[in-house]
Amino acid sequence: MALTNDPREAARGRADNEAAQGTALVTSPARIEIPDSAPSDDDLLAPFGMEEHPTGGFHGLLEVIPTKADLVIDLIRANSLWPLLSGLSCCAIEMMSTATSKNDIDRFGMFPFRASPRQADVLIVAGTLTTKMAGPLVRLWEQMPEPKWCVAMGTCTTSGGRFKRSYSVVQGVDRVMPVDVYVPGCPPRPEGLIYGLLKLRELVMARRGQWRTYVDRGPQRVAWEGDVR
Amino acid sequence: MRLLVERFPETARDLWTDEDTVEVQLPRDAVVETLRTLRDDPEFGFFMLADAAAVDYGIGHHFEVVYHLFSDRHPAWLRVRVPVERANPRTPSVTSLWTGAMFHEREMYDMMGIVFEGNRDLRRIYMSPDYRSFPQRKDFLLPDDAADSSAAGVNPLERPETWDLTTFSRELTSSAATYPPPDTQVDVPAEAYPHGQESADKSRPA
């Protein structure tokens, strides 16, 4: 029997097949008689611009509404990323420099540095993370509402950097919390951080950011205590 | 310097000088009285405590508390070295002379485990209160050094278990002023000592 995409043909075919082979366990019900004059699916779907795709499934005009709504939300989110006003160390000064007159990230809608984590979208971890600070930082991250993103700024934050051997430094912030964008440099120039934040915008628009996986995994406490060596 | 010899013939030892520093060694018992004289006597006038640091001369040797003093009457810094026993690291506090010695002494206690008698706020300043090592002692090895040394595989790191309440009930009983008790503190497990000692114990400077 030839493979077909038409459900009506398939139904007929299956019934014929079963009848011929005698494999139908119960007597098949009365055959579905579909008069040829009845409108086909194609006719019904035509006003909505729907058509079958060669590999299966349908595409059409109204599809725009749910899919493109997501796009709009992503665009809105990408253009309004409020960082948390939080700096750990040297990089914090360059982070502030990113917001000042010369390198103005307010252009991208990232300016109001919110003081409260409840109102922030991006946590820029700027500076060396020590074991004593790891707990408060993770708590800050958990206090931020979804969707949220994390940018690790500077080598100390991405890997421990020059303090990697130290007894009190966490060797990379990704040991205690998820990170979306890593910005290298010690500290990165403001232009570097802006580049990282623009990369983050791309992530947000492609909806590939950390918060998505975070949601998929379900909210979970990140074990930070056992992670450091 | 001559003044020092004249005024403290018994206590001052090991006098030494270079172009801008005068160095003197004092015994532990006389340090407060001598420093008080140095501060208040108009001939000396060392009114400012510039620095207070602790030095570890390695296992088997002693600690040393070093005070740097500044005077507007003398053209040199005065360095006062006070040896402290390693087994019983106690020395009198100078917070009665300079209130600002408080943080210096807290830092020395945190990093070296030297207990300052008479300091009313002697607790850890950098590490978490329940941290149980003294990182700047010479027998506290950084990870890479530990890998190089014969004590390889022993990790002297201790993480702060901030919420681990059981450690407090075990370690702390009544008086917490000397917490953690200095004589029970061992950074590297005891079996690592016979081999680890050589790499940690560097030759003492002259």
Place this chain on the structure above:
Amino acid sequence: MTAVDPETRIPDPIDLDRGEEARLRAAAGLAPPSAAAGSEYAGFELVGVPDRPLQTEREREMYTLEEGEMLLNMGPQHPSTHGVLRLVVKIRGEMVTDLDPVFGYLHRGIEKLCENATYTTVLTYVDPMDYLASMHNEHAPAIAFEKLFGIQAPRRAEYIRALVVELNRVFSHGLMIGFLALDMGGLTPILYSFINRDDVVELLAAISGQRMLFNFFRVGGVNWDVNDEFLSRLGTWHGTVMKSIGDNEKLITENEIFKGRTRGMGILSGKQAIAYGVTGPNLRASGVPFDVRKAHPYSIYDELEFDVITQQSGDVYARYLQRIDEIKQSLHLIDQIMDKMPHGPVQAQVPGIIRPKPGRAYGAVESPRGLYSVYAISDGGPTPYRFRMRDPSFISLQVMPMLMPGHLIADTMAIMASLDPVMGGVDK
């Protein structure tokens, strides 16, 4: 490494319900979290008391609450604590009755790392300490190591050192003015300060190659000679620097609200300042003319003409004016240095791995925050045996518990900003 038995370990209290936490605490011999006497909302007031027996006399005094008092925990993440400083403030209404600074949230163990690094590498490790004065951070170890090693930097190198150090002082003081205004609610001065700061760091990047952690000093000299880009940028900057400083002065100095909030606020007398070990502009604002550049002239400061500026009142406003005056003085010093700079090499002949003779050396410089000193002990090896740094802002913060009682919460910010602590230096 403490192996914590998962069976006996008490889990994170935020995962527990209150009854269970109380039971576990009772089993561990700890006081229940809401054990305050009487008041219905006692648990709320006591949030902030450490979860452990109080250790010292001072701590017990701090964390014992009287009727009507409450603990407020500022930091380590708070918009105006200049990094990760944590202040536990005991308040009665808006009035601060006691204050306990808690450090260590940025403790990176730099001293220990330096003891495991060669003399040349040490100069890179100290950069991120006081990250607004990296040049000063490198200057003191360079002086101490040169004493240990018994060499002298060439005169041109000393002039270049003094030049970059004064440039660093200008932007550091400028930022302090901006942060002080920001902590008092003024939004604009910090941006004007940063314009100046960006100019200076680009200037220093032209000579050293890095914007913030310059790594410019070497034992026995400096890394590079001045170049054309540096000189042209210096000329441009010198023409415009007083504009951004002047803009800030116009915004702040005669502002009635600013004066009302800073005059007579946090008065530190000269005697107290010396007893507490406060140095630098904070000490000079209290009327004590102590400046390491005059008291123990290092580098070429004995050849330059400058006065030790002091203010008399010792309040927040005096500390602000002191910074403004010192900026102008630094510009004056930069002029002199550029006039007098001799020709010659910028780096003495030193071996690749330096092994000084055993000995001890003390090097002190005047950083924007005060006396910054290094005490280095050599045992003849390639690494310092002991490397100790005295950071001025660490010691300056001691006056906070003394200054604060009787002031309001808002003054905490003003007084702290006027002391100008940098947490990288405080926590090392």
Place this chain on the structure above:
Amino acid sequence: MDFSLLLGLGRFVLATTLLLLLTIPTAFVVIQLELKVIALMQLRLGPNRVGPRGLFQSTIHGFKVLAKEDTVPDQADRATFTLAPWMVYMAAAMSMLVIPFAPGFVAADFNIGVVYFFAILGLSVVGLLVAGWSSYNKYSLLGGLRSAAQMVSYEIPLTLSVVGVVLLTGSLSFSQIIAHQLAHGWNVWWQLLGFPIFFIASTAEINRAPFDLVEADSEIVAGPFTEYSGMRFGFFFFAEYVALFIMSAILVTLFFGGYLAPWPFPAQLGGFIGILYGLLWFFAKTYFFIFVAIWMRTTLPRIRVDQLMGVAWKVLLPLSLINLFLTAIAVVAFKL
């Protein structure tokens, strides 16, 4: 059923709904103005990516908070925590009802409009206090108490300075006040003391710099809003700017002739053209005062809480009483 009553009711409902819907765009416009003006004063470019010259940045911010997760702290009082943003926002939005935008262009022209306005405006302090109390956060609590102290104190000089205007015009209705100004010139000329008192007190009443102690960023993280996220925070955020708009509008109405042009109102302009002409002048004056408020925010540091109280009780209250006294004498003496 009386048809005219039904018509009036319908008109009221329609106008109210329309105005409530209009508050959101108003907030967007004012926020955008603030973003851009502050940026330019700080030698920055300000938002310039979204829409032409970044005009829609504030709208984007607004929709963003709509799409954020809404958190409620574990130990917060859930009911009041949820209610507080509504109280604050409604207090700001409801007072928009009595503002005469243009001749005949007013949602509800009460004869006690002034009383209604201050009664509704006073509600917002309840909302802030409730928000501060219910958050179970010490910063919120401090902020809530600050807001209570500040707004209750400043309502007294604020109201007393308006009583001067009421004495002068002899009416509590905003349209009557404007009509009086049409005949006698702007009230600001007759209330040279009353206007600055009203201006300062109204700035404090809506928590704008330099009186923004309630959400002082550098002291008490975000005051009562510290624990709020998502749309609940958005309501507080919008309410602040709606209140700024309304205060400027009321200031203009009471002292600067509302929708009247600086020169005599051309009588032949009626109907639609008249409304447009009035709207033009009304918005021009209102946005001028909004600009002044933003300007003050950029320039001035924040004042301290004891200075705040001192200004209210030691300076503004005596001055407003003097103003009231002088106005009363003048009204009696000159039969104004």
